[in-house]
Amino acid sequence: MADHKPELNEVPDGHNYDGIQEYDNPIPGWWSWIFVATIIFTPVYIIWFHAPGMDRNLLAQYDRAYAANLEQQFGEIGELLPDAETVMRFIDDDKWLAVGRATFQTHCVSCHGAAGEGASGVNLTDNVYKNVTNVAQIADVIANGAAGGAMPPWKTKLHPNAVVLTASYVASLRDTNAPGGRQPEGVEIPPWSAE
């Protein structure tokens, strides 16, 4: 081994440590070109997917697919009216309540908590309400907001059916008393009724 001669390039002076030799080979051309290609690719990728208004990222694609799927499914139930009878019709309907639950998980948990127990928004799992005396008013508060926008209006962001189904979901949370909840705020109101 001692008289092994490097084949590609000379071992530069002083670059031989205990027989471990440092060679001085150039980086292969293809390697350098891959590096250059990544530098060119990066800004194209960032602008294509992430520039404001481009909406090509995964989240935007998911939102569009979710909305398209919802609207396709909504064809089955037609346009729902935000009245008490309609909100009550879906309160025990697991299939459609899932749409309300998904909407709640996407848009409402940041203020009302994962189980509706309340955070910056009020507790929706107790028996008292501030802006609601009947079940249809839940849909009204969701659509139009409350407290000067502290509870934001959703009518421009959600399909009208999503407003109604989310109202059904919120109505179903009543009296579930999720643990760790915010103190009750408002007054006790009569049980939900379809009239």
Ligand code: HEC
């Ligand atoms: C930015 C925070 C925020 C978000 C997001 C939010 N809310 Fe609220 N919500 C509030 C606040 C604050 C109140 C209490 C308003 C008041 O004090 O009168 C409230 C009140 C309500 C009420 C009336 C409760 C009552 O006692 O009168 C309902 C129903 C409600 N929200 C449902 C929802 C739903 C459904 C969503 C999602 C689509 C949602 N909220 C998203 C902050 C929020």
